[in-house]
Amino acid sequence: MTGASVAAGTRFGFMRELGLIPALVVIVLVGALINNKFLTPINIVNILANTSALALLVLGETLVLIAGKFDLSLESIVGLAPATGLMLVLSSAARGWGIDLPVPVGLVAMLALGALVGAINGTLVVRLRLNAFIVTLAMLIILRGLLLGMTHGETLFEVPDAYLFLGAATVAGLPVSVWLTALCYVAAALFLRYHRLGRALYAIGGNAQAARAAGIRVGRVTIGAYVVAGLLAAVAGLIMCGRVGAVAANQGNGWIFNVFAAAVIGGVSLDGGKGTMLGALTGALLLNVVDNLLTLAQVETFWIQAIYGGIILLALMFSRLTNRAEQV
Amino acid sequence: MNGAVDASGITKRFGQTLALDAVNLRVEPHESHALVGRNGAGKSTLVAVLTGLLRPDAGRIAFDGVPAPPRDDRAAWQRLVACVYQRSTIIGALSVAENLFLNRYPTGRGGAIDWREVRRGARELLDGLEVGIDVDRAAADLSVEERQMVEIARALSFGARFIILDEPTAQLNKAAIDRLFARVRALQAAGVTFLFISHHLEEIYEIARTVTVLRDGHCVRTGPVDAITKADLIAAMTGEDAHAVVAAPRGDAPREPLVEVRALCGDGFEDVSLTVRVGEVVGIAGIGGSGKTALGETLAGLRRARAGSITLAGDALPSDGDVRARIDAGIGFVPRDRQVQGVVPALSVADNTTMTIWDRLGRFGVIPPGARERSARKMMDAFGIIASSPQAPVESLSGGNQQKVLLARALASDPRLLVLIDPTAGVDVKSKEALLDAVDAARRNGTGVLLVSDDLDDLRACDRVIVLFAGRVTAELAAGWREHDLIAATEGMALV
Numbered sequence: 036m037t038g039a040s041v042a043a044g045t046r047f048g049f050m051r052e053l054g055l056i057p058a059l060v061v062i063v064l065v066g067a068l069i070n071n072k073f074l075t076p077i078n079i080v081n082i083l084a085n086t087s088a089l090a091l092l093v094l095g096e097t098l099v100l101i102a103g104k105f106d107l108s109l110e111s112i113v114g115l116a117p118a119t120g121l122m123l124v125l126s127s128a129a130r131g132w133g134i135d136l137p138v139p140v141g142l143v144a145m146l147a148l149g150a151l152v153g154a155i156n157g158t159l160v161v162r163l164r165l166n167a168f169i170v171t172l173a174m175l176i177i178l179r180g181l182l183l184g185m186t187h188g189e190t191l192f193e194v195p196d197a198y199l200f201l202g203a204a205t206v207a208g209l210p211v212s213v214w215l216t217a218l219c220y221v222a223a224a225l226f227l228r229y230h231r232l233g234r235a236l237y238a239i240g241g242n243a244q245a246a247r248a249a250g251i252r253v254g255r256v257t258i259g260a261y262v263v264a265g266l267l268a269a270v271a272g273l274i275m276c277g278r279v280g281a282v283a284a285n286q287g288n289g290w291i292f293n294v295f296a297a298a299v300i301g302g303v304s305l306d307g308g309k310g311t312m313l314g315a316l317t318g319a320l321l322l323n324v325v326d327n328l329l330t331l332a333q334v335e336t337f338w339i340q341a342i343y344g345g346i347i348l349l350a351l352m353f354s355r356l357t358n359r360a361e362q363v
Numbered sequence: 364m365n366g367a368v369d370a371s372g373i374t375k376r377f378g379q380t381l382a383l384d385a386v387n388l389r390v391e392p393h394e395s396h397a398l399v400g401r402n403g404a405g406k407s408t409l410v411a412v413l414t415g416l417l418r419p420d421a422g423r424i425a426f427d428g429v430p431a432p433p434r435d436d437r438a439a440w441q442r443l444v445a446c447v448y449q450r451s452t453i454i455g456a457l458s459v460a461e462n463l464f465l466n467r468y469p470t471g472r473g474g475a476i477d478w479r480e481v482r483r484g485a486r487e488l489l490d491g492l493e494v495g496i497d498v499d500r501a502a503a504d505l506s507v508e509e510r511q512m513v514e515i516a517r518a519l520s521f522g523a524r525f526i527i528l529d530e531p532t533a534q535l536n537k538a539a540i541d542r543l544f545a546r547v548r549a550l551q552a553a554g555v556t557f558l559f560i561s562h563h564l565e566e567i568y569e570i571a572r573t574v575t576v577l578r579d580g581h582c583v584r585t586g587p588v589d590a591i592t593k594a595d596l597i598a599a600m601t602g603e604d605a606h607a608v609v610a611a612p613r614g615d616a617p618r619e620p621l622v623e624v625r626a627l628c629g630d631g632f633e634d635v636s637l638t639v640r641v642g643e644v645v646g647i648a649g650i651g652g653s654g655k656t657a658l659g660e661t662l663a664g665l666r667r668a669r670a671g672s673i674t675l676a677g678d679a680l681p682s683d684g685d686v687r688a689r690i691d692a693g694i695g696f697v698p699r700d701r702q703v704q705g706v707v708p709a710l711s712v713a714d715n716t717t718m719t720i721w722d723r724l725g726r727f728g729v730i731p732p733g734a735r736e737r738s739a740r741k742m743m744d745a746f747g748i749i750a751s752s753p754q755a756p757v758e759s760l761s762g763g764n765q766q767k768v769l770l771a772r773a774l775a776s777d778p779r780l781l782v783l784i785d786p787t788a789g790v791d792v793k794s795k796e797a798l799l800d801a802v803d804a805a806r807r808n809g810t811g812v813l814l815v816s817d818d819l820d821d822l823r824a825c826d827r828v829i830v831l832f833a834g835r836v837t838a839e840l841a842a843g844w845r846e847h848d849l850i851a852a853t854e855g856m857a858l859v
Binding site: 229230244245246247249251 | 663665686687689690696698703704705706707708709710714718719721722724728729730731732772
């Protein structure tokens, strides 16, 4: 499942495609050695379940990054979309808006909101030629503010069962969210390799002017990437809602750092035109495995962030050495 | 008496290419000296040597009889000579005053910049040239004319008394050109010497006293402008023997019109009408700024037309810029600069060659496994593209092979009209032949070709050449034209 990588097809290219997998294996082995709870089925399912929401965000961000753009606002959709979906169906007593819409309408509205935010971001960036970093930063702040204003900073506890399904239900021993995420990754990897729009993302990120001169509708395709990213962020929000059984007013806060870390560690170029789904997925997995290990090792909570950041830096340097290709 | 500049025996080699071969140039003090030559004659290299940016392999330069300073002493060079390039060296985000004193701001106590003094100094410099430009304006807002004056003022403030103007009139209208020339004459009277590089030969007769002609790195002629006729000047630029080489008319019967362009107006061209027939190659020639590139890009859908119409095989095409729609209508396109608009460097040869036909390789936009590679392999064979495999990134290919990839991509959609812009720019001789052969093969299959170029070999492959000057069609030459006539037409000069 290679993307458009530089030397796909050659033996060396294949090694490069493996990217982070050796690093992931090493960390898992180390983890198994230092903690006997690490390599147990329960813990592995736990890691996968923890990864699924983040991984969907990383997937969306990777599509936008391959097209040579940015989206910082994804993390705010993770909170705002499910909160909106809930408040449309909840009564005033349950801190909803009291308009008591049917649950399916709430779910659809939730997904539509994610796609709409993506469409707004994409349109501002593409049609008005605004800087993607600033546009989506502003959007991030706006959406966070909206969530706080809507909920008055309080957590929504009364969650209908339908909202819990993705994050809480299991099929064949694994949470539905894990199956869904896996499916999305396979679909995206095939799409990037075997669909004209997937190839167009690489062409646009690699040289937008050339893509335009070759008849690719650069604007539409780029906006499309933003829409898909926003939609996936809404799904990630729903997964979190199911896992926690509630939507807190700060849901998703700070995720965007991990999203970018995972993408970049996974070999996705911030300059556009380069990146694979395998890379994005292993990047997300690596972060969660490390997180899990730190928790299991009972590292003092106050120190976890610093250690986590250090490990991200190390992983970056490591992947730079193995990849040789430029990361950033 | 010493010349303002005395360059003798200047030789500069780039790898295999001899860019300058023992060139001598003497510019008398207080005169305007014109330097002319076709693209690639060595003018830019000579300017780089004269301004100290390039060290010549051999030869000596002296200013006012004093040998030129060592190359790394930029400050010393700046006190002697300056060049006002076509491309601005002004920083748009800074004010005019800041640009004039960049990196040498007058400072007050404690080393802080004395802004009052910066503005006063800037005003003084511009007043000295009788240029009324507000020194607090952002440099980005300056017109081309104003920008040139700021650059000249800056050069003079360094103490330079020898100024090179590189195609200063290319982007100016007639009134601005007259003002520029008046200022040049005034400065000359005040003791400044100019070296004037221009493609517009008419202007040389207006402003210069002496002219030097470069051809293929040699100084082929130098003397007072009064003593050289226009015809002689062009002959010197092209080389006498070049007259013998003419394009042979193809002699096939005229066929039905394929593309009709009527009164088309767009970015930098006005009221262009032309016809391309089935199986005909029509050349579009012109110097930089003639509007020829924009015309090609407008036909290909990269730019929007402001007025006028384009019909392809009887169907009117919409005037908006939409390359996809043009490809679907049957227009193939090789863009101007392969690095900028052509290839996606990191993507494979397979991706780059099939980019225009991804939607045709399978249903619903799906590209079946192997389809790209098979299609690319066919094109690699047909066009002689040398690459290790279809998966090789296109950036690993030579320039000539990249250009073949672009031509293959343009022809992949089976176009009825092929729009080529500088299709052989910067490629080796063999690739050039292969590219022109491929164009000819397409022509024989009935494709109409619009070939925008200033390369004589490209234009010789055309049935007709239409010449643009300052955005308008000024001449049409049937195959069999003499190089002489073509150059006279592109330089905007009436020979007769």
